[in-house]
Amino acid sequence: xxxxxxxxxxxxxxxxxxxxxxxxxxxxxxxxxxxxxxxxxxxxxxxxxxxxxxxxxxxxxxxxxxxxxxxxxxxxxxxxxxxxxxxxxxxxxxxxxxxxxxxxxxxxxxxxxx
Amino acid sequence: xxxxxxxxxxxxxxxxxxxxxxxxxxxxxxxxxxxxxxxxxxxxxxxxxxxxxxxxxxxxxxxxxxxxxxxxxxxxxxxxxxxxxxxxxxxxxxxxxxxxxxxxxxxxxxxxxx
DNA sequence: GCGCCATAGTACGGTTGACGATATATATCG
DNA sequence: CGATATATATCGTCAACCGTACTATGGCGC
Numbered sequence: 001x002x003x004x005x006x007x008x009x010x011x012x013x014x015x016x017x018x019x020x021x022x023x024x025x026x027x028x029x030x031x032x033x034x035x036x037x038x039x040x041x042x043x044x045x046x047x048x049x050x051x052x053x054x055x056x057x058x059x060x061x062x063x064x065x066x067x068x069x070x071x072x073x074x075x076x077x078x079x080x081x082x083x084x085x086x087x088x089x090x091x092x093x094x095x096x097x098x099x100x101x102x103x104x105x106x107x108x109x110x111x112x113x114x
Numbered sequence: 115x116x117x118x119x120x121x122x123x124x125x126x127x128x129x130x131x132x133x134x135x136x137x138x139x140x141x142x143x144x145x146x147x148x149x150x151x152x153x154x155x156x157x158x159x160x161x162x163x164x165x166x167x168x169x170x171x172x173x174x175x176x177x178x179x180x181x182x183x184x185x186x187x188x189x190x191x192x193x194x195x196x197x198x199x200x201x202x203x204x205x206x207x208x209x210x211x212x213x214x215x216x217x218x219x220x221x222x223x224x225x226x227x228x
Numbered sequence: 229g230c231g232c233c234a235t236a237g238t239a240c241g242g243t244t245g246a247c248g249a250t251a252t253a254t255a256t257c258g
Numbered sequence: 259c260g261a262t263a264t265a266t267a268t269c270g271t272c273a274a275c276c277g278t279a280c281t282a283t284g285g286c287g288c
Binding site for chain 2: 244245246247248249250253254255
């Protein structure tokens, strides 16, 4: 699962959102780092719906514009929790390895003391 | 940056490795989760070398087989550290959002107390 | 009134990166 | 002699993301 997909699921975990709301929510969640493009978003929405990770919550018409709200399904929540755990482990592994880079000869014992 | 690429850089952070060694190191680092395919690995190695994130450390000939050892460059280490930080933030964001899913009406105050 | 911006969704072409399959070669083990 | 492990390389394909453009409406300032 890639970053945009992960953040879309993350945004939907708290509450149902429509497409444009997602763009802003994802920007917020990532401190402005990730700005979803329309092509990325709507493609991902279709794909995730097909995979059953998200579902259409409801549709509203506001000022002549259609708004489709999506919600995270139970299997989507499980997939997201899995992926979050995976990211945490990978980040921890990278940080451990980077510390070893700075102290190449350091033994496990010396590392434990430090 | 995607998962295989991230794990290749992670594996190289501690010490230089050659291609086949990387396949095993990445499997170890990810608890057997990620098994790099040859196609993925050598493609990524070429790409990362071109981007300057890794460098050829040395070449050895063992039993008539060539072994090319790669090492993480300084800019590769910086990129990896950046990405690790990013993954940690995303994982934390997902976990926070998933907690909100279970307690949809919970105020910030109630959340802080809990 | 007109242009600009925010909102909202749709459509499409291009690129990247990962993947599976396959090929090549040697050494070791049974 | 065949299977397995080591080791690198190439090819075609596909999923996912990206940029961009387009259609529409409503509010704001000039």
